[in-house]
Amino acid sequence: MKRGSNMPAVGTYNQTLVLDMIRRSPAGLSRIELAAQTGLSAQTLGNVARRLAAEGFVVEGDRVVLGPGKPRTPLQLNRTARYAVGIHLDPSVDTFVVVDLAGDIVAHRERPPAAEAGAAELIAALARDATALLRSADVPMDRVLGIGVAAPGPIDHESGTVLTPPLLPRWHHTRLRELLAEAARHPVVVEKDVVAAMVGELWAETEHALDDAALVYYGAGVGLGMAVDGEAVRGRTGNAGDIGHLLVEPGGPPCHCGQRGCLGVSVAPERLLFDAGITDSPAIAPTAVWGAIDEMRTRIADGDRRALAVRDLAAADFARAIVLLNNVLDAGTFVIGGPVWSRLGEALRPALDAALPVMPQITTTRPIVLREARLGTDLAAAGAASLVLDEAFTARASDLMIGLA
Template sequence: MATSPIWASRSKTRGLVLDLIRSARTISRIELAEATGLTGATISEVVRELMGNGLVVEAGRGMSTGGKPRTLVRLNPVARYSVGVQLERNTCVIVVVDLAGRPVTRTAVPGVASMPPQRALPLVAAQVDALLATAGVDRDKVLGVGLVSYGPQDRRAGVQLTPQPTDEWLDHPIAQRLAGHLGLPVLLDNDAAAAAIGEYWMGAVDSRSTYGCIYMASGIGGGVVVAGEIYRGSSSNSVEIGHISIAADGDECTCGNVGCLENYAGPSAVVQQARALPGLAGRLALDPADADLLTGFAQIAAAANSGDPDARSLIERSARYLGSAAVTMAGLFDVDAIVLAGPSFAVAGPIYRAVVQREVDRRTFARRAHGVRVALSVNGSDAAAIGGAVLVLQSELILGRG
């Protein structure tokens, strides 16, 4: 297992400097001092230690501004790695990323979450081991594993607080058990929160901004990032945008609420609506008994892109509901941007982005003060898994939490 650099003293300063180097790609010591307000001597000492730990390397010289050209520094991407594991209801995505957050390799294993955890977690661990070996990644450089899934969760205890997809997963110590199989630390977190922080690490949003993420896989979740840190709330079960009530007299949701957004706009709802249209269901050969909702949803999304009027109507209806959720998110958190992430946006993402942007432009409370940009995730379908790996990098190196 990799050991983090020793952050016993001035951990916040070192994390701040490392994060500035990461976000700038290349930067000089003088620019670091100007950006942080720290003295040149302090910056030189911190950079020297980061270089000693192999996290930072020199990157040549910048353009001259009249004097001696400044020496630039940058991250050393191969200095550390982390693993992201996304447990979805029908599949498990595993990625390995380098220190810059760039994916090195990935794999997907179907059906893992439908197994009891006693069977599923050893299988996940074996896949992680095989992926690291195939990629030739030195395990001594692996900081840990970010295990992300839907909520609610007890993040500190590393357990799911939901009996989904089966009762055996409720209160099972999944983080602890997976860590035992791998011999690596495992951090449990929410998939939507992970997807949100992945955008920050990859430089897709301004590092000083407040932005939101709407994440859609088989369900709908949300996350908000403020100046590079996830808004956690009191128990890290915040911004569950899929479970805001949009119909006071709606059906009861498995979460205990009624009229939840997810039950009107999520992939399950769209597939059920499509199955109720004989013409569309016949054209797409939708199987009423098929439990793989993401595949059925992708078929409907592809048909919408191809001009099928019934499919297009269903996708746009879902998008309008999500637009209302985006307006709610903007009203609550006054965000600069909203990112749409997750596998369900992989096919029909442009339709969703256009509709959600229109709703936000038209209805957001602070629209006269500032605009809200709606964008598709730079991390595509693997946004949550990549974000899980990034959470490990951030926790270990930037925040110094270990």
């Protein structure tokens, strides 16, 4: 449990701490409950509550009678106080969402990746579509905190530049944060997609069950998000989570790195579709992937032997990867999600559940808990929007640091 401080120099920390606790309690929390959970004095808590109410972040709910004594009035989150936009750049589809202060999606749009060739045109298209989505949801522009963008790595986290993601060549070396902020006239944060996904799941989780967990992201590529003590792990350069070259299928398909059976190529959607006989070649246009995955899911449901064999091998690859990662991290809880998982996970999950506990590589002492991502197909986009909320409203111990002259 995070504790507050009565020092006047840390009002911002106390305010975000109290707001976060209220946000995670759907019924709201009374001032007495907040005082007990934060350790703040009645005076400090009263000041914090007044500031939150004055800024429109919280409202008072109906009074609750809990036996003798004065009825308690819960403070509840005002979901419409602020909004954020999330954008996920993907080879197959660009996803846009608007979320409210609770992190709930209030508007959603998907479109094929923009056909523009130049960085300026690509940025203009993002800004135009983000603004259109906000207007369609009747969101007041003065309540928009900013825009979060999730992109495949590698990225330059300090400058917000997309470097050289293999499947997004038109975005190479684009100063995305700077240019989009200028075009959209909102603050922008840029994050690697797996980190954004982990932040989104942390924001959506109200019980702190994912404070120490890992997330397997399955989209055009595969990656790993991690959380330690409630904060996403970014790594030294912001590019943590590249697990594509984890060896899971000895003798499997060749990878450009020189190995055979790397996780990235073993569970690549194009490879599964080709091996299942859905496509005639491993080369498939990104925009055709979703329809082909739907066909594979249908064949699995109909008991097609070839499709079932591919399903079982992919499930074993995922199980081996999760076990090997857990041997290193000892996370215990893994979340799995992403655009491809959202479409194929229902068919893969039974085989994955069966393979996971019998993997011979297990060295940890407790069973692995596997959970579906709450944010579904919008995992990265909603996570990107949650980045904006997280930066503005999450209490961190680092906020308590006081510089010395």
